[in-house]
Amino acid sequence: xxxxxxxxxxxxxxxxxxxxxxxxxxxxxxxxxxxxxxxxxxxxxxxxxxxxxxxxxxxxxxxxxxxxxxxxxxxxxxxxxxxxxxxxxxxxxxxxxxxxxxxxxxxxxxxxxxx
Amino acid sequence: xxxxxxxxxxxxxxxxxxxxxxxxxxxxxxxxxxxxxxxxxxxxxxxxxxxxxxxxxxxxxxxxxxxxxxxxxxxxxxxxxxxxxxxxxxxxxxxxxxxxxxxxxxxxxxxxxx
Numbered sequence: 689x690x691x692x693x694x695x696x697x698x699x700x701x702x703x704x705x706x707x708x709x710x711x712x713x714x715x716x717x718x719x720x721x722x723x724x725x726x727x728x729x730x731x732x733x734x735x736x737x738x739x740x741x742x743x744x745x746x747x748x749x750x751x752x753x754x755x756x757x758x759x760x761x762x763x764x765x766x767x768x769x770x771x772x773x774x775x776x777x778x779x780x781x782x783x784x785x786x787x788x789x790x791x792x793x794x795x796x797x798x799x800x801x802x803x
Numbered sequence: 804x805x806x807x808x809x810x811x812x813x814x815x816x817x818x819x820x821x822x823x824x825x826x827x828x829x830x831x832x833x834x835x836x837x838x839x840x841x842x843x844x845x846x847x848x849x850x851x852x853x854x855x856x857x858x859x860x861x862x863x864x865x866x867x868x869x870x871x872x873x874x875x876x877x878x879x880x881x882x883x884x885x886x887x888x889x890x891x892x893x894x895x896x897x898x899x900x901x902x903x904x905x906x907x908x909x910x911x912x913x914x915x916x917x
Contacts, residue, residue, distance in 0.1 A: 721904060721905075728909070729910075730907030730908050731846070731905075747904070777844065779846070785903070791836075791851065793848070794838075794846040794847075794848075795845060797845055799844075
């Protein structure tokens with residue numbers, strides 16, 4: 689079946705603008721994660737959804753970042769008043785989530801560039 | 804914050820040689836996983852080893868885990884040019900609120916020369 693998809697693949701925006709990044713998880717996966725990867729670094733956790741609810745948002749860097757998953761499937765990561773430091777690849781992953789041993793399947797990521 | 808540290812940061816070998824990458828981490832874990840990433844984009848899951856396991860094999864991959872030293876190693880045998888990629892270890896620990904987030908290291912960049 690289809691894997692995790694993310695759109696857009698690339699997004700260039702200007703400092704101060706608002707952006708939305710979309711993630712389509714694998715069908716039937718209840719757990720969804722967002723990560724951010726800066727150049728030369730490993731991915732860093734942002735937020736975790738179990739179904740429709742954000743069960744853990746401890747990785748969000750500040751209140752400019754927000755994510756939703758209204759129907760328990762597609763998720764949107766929203767960044768307000770973007771800053772140059774927000775430039776990174778934003779990765780989404782989904783899993784069936786059974787007791788923490790399920791594999792997380794990653795999407796190809798959205799490369800965000802803030803000018 | 805990054806939990807793990809991979810060593811070396813970069814590794815260059817000839818095709819057919821074995822490649823060994825190491826990972827150290829800081830806190831107790833539920834399991835440890837290795838991922839591969841090509842061209843800085845999507846990560847591909849390679850292998851998972853649980854905290855009560857010491858060694859695991861999958862094809863040309865061999866992973867070891869030493870929880871007393873909080874370290875793991877990934878061995879790729881008979882490397883191929885197609886193995887060229889960045890390799891990340893990721894630890895999984897229960898972080899509360901039902902979250903099993905992965906905590907990644909900075910990765911090892913492997914180059915396999917044909």
